[in-house]
Amino acid sequence: MPKSRDEVYPANREHAFQRIRGSLSHSEAFSNDELSLSCGDALECLPRIPSGSVDLVLVDPPYHSTKKANIYGDSDFDHDDHFVDWIKALGREWKRILRPNGSLYLFCSSDMAPFLCVALSEDYNLQSLITWTKPNEPGYDGWRQKMKKTSLRRWYPHSERIIFATPAADGNLKRAPFGHFLKACRKQCGLTSNQLTEMTGAYGKVNNGGAVSNWETGRNIPSRDQYGKICDALRSTGEIRLMPRYEDVIRAFNVDPKEPWVDVWDFMNVRQYRGKHPAEKPQDMLRHIIRTSSYEGDVVLDCFAGSGSTLAAAVSLDRRAIGIEIEHRWVTYAAQFIGEKSDMLLQRAKGSDLQGATSFEAILPLFSQ
Known part of the structure; x- marks a missing residue:
């Protein structure tokens, strides 16, 4: 039970954010009043974060099954079981640092989703297994014509999955x-x-x-x-x-009837641009998740921060963002574009400039104005 008003929303979110910043000070590359970005390995940094200090974990780790050479860690595991064990270890840390009414969104491949759902079920209640169809803009579907479809031996796995889960507490019917x-x-x-x-x-x-x-x-x-x-x-x-x-x-779940409310999402895929992270997710999809599953002022964590697109989405919605990224070049990139100039982002992202933006590229011009 809270002992003072400082331990009650919204003041407790600011205190949690500052405690997290302090715990990651040894690896922090950039921080301001709304954002902290650290360079390091997720499983080494997460144990330092105080328990019950994060409201939303929104992560996009390597998929393993895709084996892409340009994605760090995507080929690190020789066997599926090793990858699942790694995610399970991360899951235990995510649960520890989440508030009891927090949420987890985990991007993964359609191949690995069933195994990850089972692996996480010990510690989490599975709320939804979302299918992202990844439609491309007209003119960016050339790969469909080039593919030799007659050589396929199963349906081509073009879609991706998003596991939406919440911390479980054994002892009642719904582990609530x-x-x-x-x-x-x-x-x-x-x-x-x-x-x-x-x-x-x-x-x-x-x-x-x-x-x-x-x-x-x-x-x-x-x-x-x-x-x-x-x-x-x-x-x-x-x-x-x-x-x-x-x-x-009470767990945040603020459904906007005008936005997607079923478990199949058609947010447009991010088209290629110079400097794009190979696993960048659309800004409108990230904002949809953050707006639905967190309150204003909440702490959002992405421990596979990449180019910082999740951090940018969180800050633009008046949330506090914690990012951890293992690759120095992407930490530098993110610090440059959403770190040093995040005050500008915060000012302009709340206006009409960002309405309808789908990619991180779309908001970069804001930084050069």
């Missing part, structure tokens, strides 16, 4: 962290489920425990208004003085 939190608070206040239901008016149509019982088993979550009533009821017992904010205990 909020269920544990609510039950612990209720018991601390000496209340039964029925009593808390009576105090909040959250009656159910079937069980006497009403919505409280469903919340504690993880079947669903309270609305913001219902959570306010829960806090009032628990504080009225005198056993709890300060409750966390809604943003501290």
